[in-house]
Amino acid sequence: MRIFLILVITGFSLSLNAQNLFTEQFSDCESEFFYLEGKDIISENLNEDLIADVINSIDPKTVKKIKGTIKIQVFIDSIGTPCCLSMKNDLNSKGKSVNFKEIINTKTKWSPPVKDGESTCVSLILRISFQRNRIILQRMGYNSNSGMTIQKRMEINR
Numbered sequence: 001m002r003i004f005l006i007l008v009i010t011g012f013s014l015s016l017n018a019q020n021l022f023t024e025q026f027s028d029c030e031s032e033f034f035y036l037e038g039k040d041i042i043s044e045n046l047n048e049d050l051i052a053d054v055i056n057s058i059d060p061k062t063v064k065k066i067k068g069t070i071k072i073q074v075f076i077d078s079i080g081t082p083c084c085l086s087m088k089n090d091l092n093s094k095g096k097s098v099n100f101k102e103i104i105n106t107k108t109k110w111s112p113p114v115k116d117g118e119s120t121c122v123s124l125i126l127r128i129s130f131q132r133n134r135i136i137l138q139r140m141g142y143n144s145n146s147g148m149t150i151q152k153r154m155e156i157n158r
Helices: 002-017 050-055 060-065 100-107
Strands: 068-076 082-091 122-130 134-143 147-157
Touching (some): 068 100, 082 100
Antiparallel strands (some): 068 122
């Protein structure tokens, strides 16, 4: 009984903290319950070219000056609507001036998430790296054994 009680309390506290993965958090998503994507993709991106749609939403002069990495946790509801839950922005000042939350919420399109044949909600992670000659977008999953894993990778030259 004692072990059961400890497991219940631990599970409850983990579920409360699992809502937001990164330090900058947003409260405008209506997210009661969701799965955190692991190695399997639960919601497909419907943008023909996700990285181009994100980058083309930023002023080209600004894009050239951005350096660093940003990680974005995106909540996808049961009908495929995205909402930025949290992010960790390690970009330079030019990158910090870009409203990535707005871009994710308005420019990305997703399929309704389905897990085990049932409609559900999901949280996924996008990692965008602005390097000297290229921009890399990685869709990440989370595995409790190995941590963050790359599900998909897209790259464009600057």
